[in-house]
Each structure stands twice: as C-alpha cells, then as structure tokens.
Amino acid sequence: MSVSTTDFRRGLKIEWEGKPYEVIEFQHSKVAKGQATVRTKLRDLITGRVLEVNFRSGEKFERPDLEEKEMQYLYAEGDRYVFMDLEDYDQVYLDKDQLGDAWKYLQENINVKVLYYKGKPIGIDLPITVELKVVETEPGVRGDTVSGGSKPAKLETGAVIKVPLFINEGDVIKVDTRTGAYVERVG
Numbered sequence: 796m797s798v799s800t801t802d803f804r805r806g807l808k809i810e811w812e813g814k815p816y817e818v819i820e821f822q823h824s825k826v827a828k829g830q831a832t833v834r835t836k837l838r839d840l841i842t843g844r845v846l847e848v849n850f851r852s853g854e855k856f857e858r859p860d861l862e863e864k865e866m867q868y869l870y871a872e873g874d875r876y877v878f879m880d881l882e883d884y885d886q887v888y889l890d891k892d893q894l895g896d897a898w899k900y901l902q903e904n905i906n907v908k909v910l911y912y913k914g915k916p917i918g919i920d921l922p923i924t925v926e927l928k929v930v931e932t933e934p935g936v937r938g939d940t941v942s943g944g945s946k947p948a949k950l951e952t953g954a955v956i957k958v959p960l961f962i963n964e965g966d967v968i969k970v971d972t973r974t975g976a977y978v979e980r981v982g
Contacts, residue, residue, distance in 0.1 A: 796857075796858055797855045797856060797857050797858070798855065798856055798857075798858060799853055799854065799855050799856075800821075800823075800833040800850050800851070800852055800853060800854050801852070801853065803818050803821040803833060803835065804818065804821075805818060805819065805820070805821075805973075806818065806973075808840070808858065808859055808861060809837075809856040809857070809858065809859065810856060810857045810858065810859040810860075811837070811848075811856055814839060814840075814841060814859075815839075815840040815841065815859035815861060815912050815917070816837040816838060816839055816840060816846075816859075817837065817838045817840055818835060818836075818837060819835075819836040819837065819838050819845065820835065820836040821833055821834065821835045821836075822834045822835075823852065825852075830851055830852065831851075831852035831853075832849050832850065832851060832852060833849070833850045833851075833852055833854075834847070834848075834849050835847070835848050835849070835850065838895070840859070840861075840910065840912065840917050840918055841893075841912065841917050841918075842892070843892055843893065843894075843895040843918075859912060860912065860913055861910055861911065861912055862910075862911040862914075863908040863909070863910055863911070863920065864880060864882075864908065864909050864911065865881050865882075865906060865907075865908060866878040866879060866880055866881060866887065866906070866907060866908070866909045866919075867879050867881055867904055867905070867906050867907075868901050868902070868903060868904065868905050868906075868907055869886070869903065869904075870903060871898075871901075872888075874890055874891040874892075875888045875889070875890055875891075876888070876889050876890075876891070876894060876898065876901065878907070878909055878916075878919070881906070887909060887916045889909075889916055889918070889919065893916075893917060893918050894918060894919060895918065896975065897918070897919050897921050897972070898952075899950075899952055899953065899954035899975070900921055900925045900927070900952060900954065900970060900972045901921075901952060902925065902927070902951070902952065905921075905922075905925065906922075907919045907920065907921055907922070908920040921972040922972065923971065923972060923973065924969050924970060924971055924972065924978055925969070925970055925972055926967050926968070926969050926970075926981055926982075927950040927951055927952060927954070927967065927968060927970055928950065928951045928965065928966070928967050928968075929948045929949070929950060929951075929958070929962055929963070929964055929965065929966045929967075929968060930949050930950065930951050930964065931948065931949035931964060932946060932947065932948035932949065932958065932962060932963065932964055933946050934963060934964075944959075944960050945957040945958060945959055945960065945977075946958060946959075946960055946962075948962060948968075950968075950970070954970075954975070956970060956975050956976070956977060957976075957977065958977045959977065961980075962977075962980060966980055966982070967980070967981050967982040968980050968981065969981050
C-alpha cells in the first residue's frame with residue numbers, strides 16, 4: 796500500500812530509497828509561484844540517523860516491510876540490550892545505536908514491540924509513557940507549584956530530563972517516551 800505526503804503524520808513509517816524511515820516532523824509549505832513542498836525530518840530505522848528532506852507535495856511512498864513482535868526487555872550487556880520473545884522465549888540482541896534514544900526509558904521486564912525489517916530486528920517501539928523513579932535532582936522548594944520553572948532530574952535508567960521544581964529524589968514520574976518530556980508525578 797502506498798502513502799502520499801498528504802498522509803504524513805508523526806510516527807508514519809515509509810520506505811524511501813530502499814530503506815525504512817519514520818516521519819519525526821513534517822511541514823507543508825507553498826511558495827508563491829512554485830510547487831508545494833513538504834519539509835520533513837526522517838529517522839532511518841536501521842541506523843537511527845535523522846535526515847532533513849524536502850519532498851514535492853503529493854509524492855508517493857511505499858510502506859516498508861515491517862513486522863512487530865511483542866517482547867520483554869531483560870537486561871543490558873554493555874552496549875547490547877537483550878529482549879525475549881514472549882511466545883517462544885527466543886532472545887534477540889539489539890545495539891544501543893539501533894535503539895536510538897529508547898534505551899533511556901528501558902526498565903527490566905518492560906514489554907516493548909521489537910521492529911523487524913525483512914526478518915531482521917532493527918529497533919523497538921516503546922509504550923507512549925513509562926513510569927520511572929527520580930534518583931538525582933535538586934531538592935524541591937516549599938511553595939513551588941505545578942506552574943513555574945523546571946530543573947534537570949536523573950532517572951533510574953540514566954536519562955536526564957527536565958521536571959517541575961516540586962519533584963524530589965525518590966518520586967516516581969510518568970515520562971512521554973516520544974519526546975522525553977515529564978507528564979506527571981505518580982508516586
């Protein structure tokens with residue numbers, strides 16, 4: 796099935812120049828006397844590189860031959876991450892490069908979808924949000940409320956994100972895995 800630039804949305808996966816890509820950002824633009832174009836940021840699903848590409852409006856693309864398998868993250872072994880197929884218990888290894896920023900949100904035993912391109916594992920799709928514990932941040936200040944400034948916080952996975960001033964070490968927060976943004980405090 797083919798898709799057009801008019802079908803672009805965040806997260807759409809397309810095949811371009813023989814490789815699978817994910818649309819990260821897109822913007823339709825029309826100049827006075829020229830043809831409309833679509834400016835995009837595409838993430839190469841195999842290498843993780845992000846490219847900025849302009850396409851003619853209406854240009855068509857094929858959908859890549861992708862398969863998703865539900866798997867459980869087991870542990871990290873250096874820069875390799877081990878996932879287990881929940882049906883046949885086979886284990887799959889992915890390098891940190893293949894995961895992009897997803898490694899920042901991996902907790903042991905979390906279920907993810909491992910992406911396969913033409914039968915080879917190339918990356919993962921995380922749940923939209925994950926709950927992670929804050930292990931290091933400046934102390935919250937009495938009187939700080941939901942509205943206001945932010946400060947950096949280190950999470951149990953090693954990721955560092957911006958959180959509201961009232962968040963303390965030991966708090967469990969919900970994080971949007973697509974943007975790396977703080978969503979809410981859950982405990």
